[in-house]
Amino acid sequence: MDLSEINFAVLVASLIxxxxxxxxxxxxxxxxxxxxxxxxxxxxxxxxxxVAGFIVxxxxxxxxxxxxxxxxxxxxxxxxFAFIILIMQANQVASGLALTIFxxxxxxxxGHPYTGIKSPQISTISIPILSEIPILGTMxxxxxxxxxxxxxxxxxxxxxxTRMRAGLILRSVGEDHDxxxxxGYRVITIRFLAIVFGGAMAGVGGGYLSLFRVPQWTExxxxxxxxIALALVVFxxxxxxxxxxxxxxxxxxxxxxxNLQAIGVNINIAxxxxxxxLATILALVVISMSRFRGNxxxxxxxxRSFVKTI
Amino acid sequence: MxxxxxxxxxxxxxxxxxxxxxxxxxxxxxxxxxxIGPPGDHGWNYQHDVGxxxxxxxxxxxxxxxxxxxVPESADAERVMTQxxxxxxDMIFATSFGYMDPVINVAKKxxxxxxxxxxxxxxxxxxxxxxxxxxxxxxxxxxIAGKMTKSxxxxxxxxxxxxxVVRGINSAYLAAKKANPNVEFKVIWIFTWYDPxxxxxxxxxxxxxxxxxILQHVDSSAIMTVAEEAGVYAFGQASDMSAFxxxxxxxxxxxxxxxxxxxxxxxxxxxxxxxxxxTFDGIGAGMVIIGDLNDKIPASVKKEAMAIxxxxxxxxxxxxxxxxxxxxxxxxxxxxxxxxxxTLLGMNFYVEGIEGDIPK
Numbered sequence: 198m199d200l201s202e203i204n205f206a207v208l209v210a211s212l213i214x215x216x217x218x219x220x221x222x223x224x225x226x227x228x229x230x231x232x233x234x235x236x237x238x239x240x241x242x243x244x245x246x247x248v249a250g251f252i253v254x255x256x257x258x259x260x261x262x263x264x265x266x267x268x269x270x271x272x273x274x275x276x277x278f279a280f281i282i283l284i285m286q287a288n289q290v291a292s293g294l295a296l297t298i299f300x301x302x303x304x305x306x307x308g309h310p311y312t313g314i315k316s317p318q319i320s321t322i323s324i325p326i327l328s329e330i331p332i333l334g335t336m337x338x339x340x341x342x343x344x345x346x347x348x349x350x351x352x353x354x355x356x357x358x359t360r361m362r363a364g365l366i367l368r369s370v371g372e373d374h375d376x377x378x379x380x381g382y383r384v385i386t387i388r389f390l391a392i393v394f395g396g397a398m399a400g401v402g403g404g405y406l407s408l409f410r411v412p413q414w415t416e417x418x419x420x421x422x423x424x425i426a427l428a429l430v431v432f433x434x435x436x437x438x439x440x441x442x443x444x445x446x447x448x449x450x451x452x453x454x455x456n457l458q459a460i461g462v463n464i465n466i467a468x469x470x471x472x473x474x475l476a477t478i479l480a481l482v483v484i485s486m487s488r489f490r491g492n493x494x495x496x497x498x499x500x501r502s503f504v505k506t507i
Numbered sequence: 508m509x510x511x512x513x514x515x516x517x518x519x520x521x522x523x524x525x526x527x528x529x530x531x532x533x534x535x536x537x538x539x540x541x542x543i544g545p546p547g548d549h550g551w552n553y554q555h556d557v558g559x560x561x562x563x564x565x566x567x568x569x570x571x572x573x574x575x576x577x578v579p580e581s582a583d584a585e586r587v588m589t590q591x592x593x594x595x596x597d598m599i600f601a602t603s604f605g606y607m608d609p610v611i612n613v614a615k616k617x618x619x620x621x622x623x624x625x626x627x628x629x630x631x632x633x634x635x636x637x638x639x640x641x642x643x644x645x646x647x648x649x650x651i652a653g654k655m656t657k658s659x660x661x662x663x664x665x666x667x668x669x670x671x672v673v674r675g676i677n678s679a680y681l682a683a684k685k686a687n688p689n690v691e692f693k694v695i696w697i698f699t700w701y702d703p704x705x706x707x708x709x710x711x712x713x714x715x716x717x718x719x720x721i722l723q724h725v726d727s728s729a730i731m732t733v734a735e736e737a738g739v740y741a742f743g744q745a746s747d748m749s750a751f752x753x754x755x756x757x758x759x760x761x762x763x764x765x766x767x768x769x770x771x772x773x774x775x776x777x778x779x780x781x782x783x784x785x786t787f788d789g790i791g792a793g794m795v796i797i798g799d800l801n802d803k804i805p806a807s808v809k810k811e812a813m814a815i816x817x818x819x820x821x822x823x824x825x826x827x828x829x830x831x832x833x834x835x836x837x838x839x840x841x842x843x844x845x846x847x848x849x850t851l852l853g854m855n856f857y858v859e860g861i862e863g864d865i866p867k
Contacts (some may be wrong), residue, residue, distance in 0.1 A: 207715040211855070215708055312547050313513035316732075317750070359773035411707045413732045413751060417577065451705075455712040459693045467641040470698050485628065 203456045208336035209449075213337070213344055214410055216448030218243070218402040220347045221287030222426040223433075223440050224354055225398025230357065230430055232391035233371035233498035235291030238278055239399050240423025241300020245408035246271040246400025248304040251414040252311055260319045260408045264343065264401060267408075271400015272393045274300055279392040283385050286502045297423065305416045316412040343405050348441075350398075367391060374503040384503050401424065429484040432478055435494035447477040508589075522765040536598075538562060538774050540593035541584065544701040547804035550726035550745040551700065551762070552576065552781070555602045555625075558764035564770045580605025581614055597742040598775045600768065601625065604669055604701070610634055621775050622783070626671055626854055632782045637767060640789030641671070642678035643723075643819045646826040647797050647812050648742045649682030649721075651757055652720040652851035655740055659689040662713030662721040664706060664730060665696045668866045672724045672856040677858045679722055682815070685861060693718055694859050703729035708819045714739055720757075725742045731755055740803075747798045758812075759798035766793055787848060791820040827851070832859035 249270030254263025280485040328338035433439035450473035546556035598621040607627035622634040631850040696708040707729040721741040728751040734741035735752030743759025774780040788794040818824030829840030
């Protein structure tokens with residue numbers, strides 16, 4: 198065992214890449230849940246984003262146009278969910294699960310002619326000056342555009358939820374839709390927008406998998422990332438920065454345990470494989486316990502259908 | 508969450524099976540296949556599906572095949588096979604190691620249905636097993652890897668610590684060590700057969716630690732894509748994967764199930780099929796095929812690799828020929844002695860020179 202064989206700069210850089218799909222999808226779901234809707238279809242929206250992004254990316258030769266297509270595809274699929282639960286008032290849990298199954302199936306169908314095709318070239322953006330700092334430069338300043346965008350999204354969503362009136366309205370709809378309704382806010386419209394935003398973010402997260410992280414299309418390639426994103430939202434107590442930390446811990450331990458294995462560390466590997474999940478849960482539980490005791494941040498109307506009374 | 512997923516996949520599988528049951532009514536002989544992942548993986552499952560299609564073709568309309576993809580290695584597998592048997596399947600191919608106990612359980616309930624289980628070791632009156640000597644192919648790729656590495660570090664992405672995978676690591680290591688005494692193996696276990704993102708992460712990690720040739724015993728082609736991008740070498744697993752990395756792809760160990768499947772279905776129809784048999788074929792029988800060699804491999808190495816392949820096929824060469832010690836230094840094979848099938852099928856130790864432990 199020789200720790201010096203691990204390249205920690207590369208390790209941090211790869212943990213950021215590994216976590217980015219989770220960050221993106223989970224941020225979208227956070228907004229959806231803050232509006233009082235539980236969409237369990239994240240996995241389905243991610244995979245549809247992955248396949249649509251890959252197809253468009255290959256056809257246009259641009260990974261970034263592919264990412265736009267991924268967002269559109271995720272949003273389109275979420276429209277279906279929005280219609281079913283907001284207009285038809287169907288059960289959110291069942292509809293979300295159905296969305297996942299539907300997404301996985303249709304993605305496999307769409308992607309069939311695209312297995313075994315090379316993905317378009319991607320360029321990383323080295324931030325001038327900063328990227329030349331030894332170690333730190335490799336870690337943080339030589340990534341693709343999407344990584345930077347994911348960090349900006351965390352900041353933006355935090356600002357939106359805590360500092361903007363629109364964010365307050367969104368949260369009030371999620372806390373108590375009847376009160377929000379009686380105050381004159383359009384509960385259905387706001388939830389509709391939140392769901393579509395969540396779909397687009399999940400789509401982008403999926404597109405990042407197929408266009409940047411792996412990068413290729415294979416059936417079932419999300420392999421449960423959508424479920425981890427869902428769990429992150431809950432464990433982070435619906436807070437964007439904790440969500441980011443949680444995602445990075447998850448990605449970090451995942452990459453670290455691979456590195457430890459490769460240098461031949463004598464630790465039970467089943468424990469190592471379990472470590473990302475344990476560490477993420479533990480870390481987020483500890484954060485939530487120490488401050489803001491009692492305030493878990495769960496929206497009051499999460500998962501409940503809104504029936505217009507008047 | 509897990510329970511929800513389980514419930515979901517169960518109901519989904521049930522729905523699909525009902526559909527399949529309705530479809531499979533016309534032919535005289537019905538054969539079912541269950542796959543651990545999607546046939547579109549261009550790896551393990553893809554080749555089983557190639558075998559299934561060969562059965563379709565060989566018997567025309569007389570045989571009808573049905574398949575179920577993404578079947579978990581759990582009670583779900585029992586449910587799927589039970590449903591297939593109820594729907595009139597005469598023979599079922601269960602194509603992953605973890606279906607072993609489910610196969611035995613379902614076989615008890617349906618004594619008239621013939622079961623063929625891939626890579627397992629439990630048999631019954633109506634259960635036979637079949638496996639390929641993939642380790643023979645790994646001798647060939649191990650040799651090429653040993654010759655092609657410049658950093659003398661070879662990465663190995665492994666799935667589960669079962670004898671089949673351990674055998675592959677040992678075989679590749681012995682061949683690489685013989686070709687290049689300075690090689691070192693770095694092994695990462697990812698505890699999944701198919702997770703492109705995890706496989707890619709493992710490959711990237713190995714590359715960041717200096718590996719310039721990556722071997723894999725997992726099913727997707729993600730590692731090939733990563734290798735191509737990083738400018739290192741890799742080998743196709745189960746299928747030819749050169750489309751994913753024309754420069755990285757040195758060759759592939761291709762699984763040739765088709766002749767076996769056609770033969771077994773023929774026996775099943777003729778009534779000559781026997782349970783309790785354990786087929787273990789390799790390069791000689793065409794169950795393991797070495798793919799095209801990349802032109803990046805020097806002609807001399809190509810020649811040596813082909814000589815190893817042909818020697819194994821002819822039976823003059825064995826991947827495990829003594830003297831070989833176990834990892835702890837205790838002797839395993841005396842000079843000139845070759846490994847017996849029993850030890851190979853249950854192999855749970857590294858040979859001398861490999862570092863690290865096999866997870867338990």
